[in-house]
Amino acid sequence: MIKLIPFQGTVTMITDLMGQNGEGAGCSKLMTVENSMGSIVNFVVTPATYFAEHEAVAAGDMVTGYYDGNAPAILIYPPQYPAIVMVKEKPYQNVKADYFNTQLISSNGELQLIISPYTQILLTNGQPFSGSIANRNLIVFYGTATNSVPAQTNPYKIIVLCQ
Structure with missing residues (x-):
């Protein structure tokens, strides 16, 4: 079972992730999110990541990223998680x-x-x-x-x- 864990913050950087030999260029992104207390998480965003309301996200946007808390994660800093859901925050929603x-x-x-x-x-x-x-x-x-x-x-x- 997936245990969805949220992390909310501001997108500070979005970069392309490349597969071996440059394959898949542009299909996956590394989205760096920093919260109000200075904690940073890198989300790996793939075509399988669900973006709420199919909203495009850019640097400077406030987002909440959800990842699987039960999935194994590599031990690096800042932590890096595959994003399951990304939500661009909007008032009144x-x-x-x-x-x-x-x-x-x-x-x-x-x-x-x-x-x-x-x-x-x-x-x-x-x-x-x-x-x-x-x-x-x-x-x-x-x-x-x-x-x-x-x-x-x-x-x-x-x-x-x-x-």
Whole structure:
């Protein structure tokens, strides 16, 4: 199971990653992100990385990158993780990528989803998802949430991460 770990900060640099013999030039990027406390993470962004709302990201943008906390990582500084999801931060939009259980509560117990007939439920390729969203990794787009514990929200869009 994938354990999605977020890291939020400002993109300070984006460079191309090359495969052996120069193959794949331009297909993968190394995105350096620095948070407000000065911590730095390098995200390896590939064509398989899901960009929320398919937004282009540039140096200076505030982003949240999600990586698999259960995956092995090379021991270098700054840490380098394959990005699973990248979210360009925007005002008035909340995005959470996490595992949601049978009650549609996030793994940290902070957010519960209340699904309405107007909630779009899609695959990463934009096609409708017809199965159950319980016990899955989801990318949830929502506006407001209650002040309860867990906070409850009626998301306007959900992207199902099928592995």
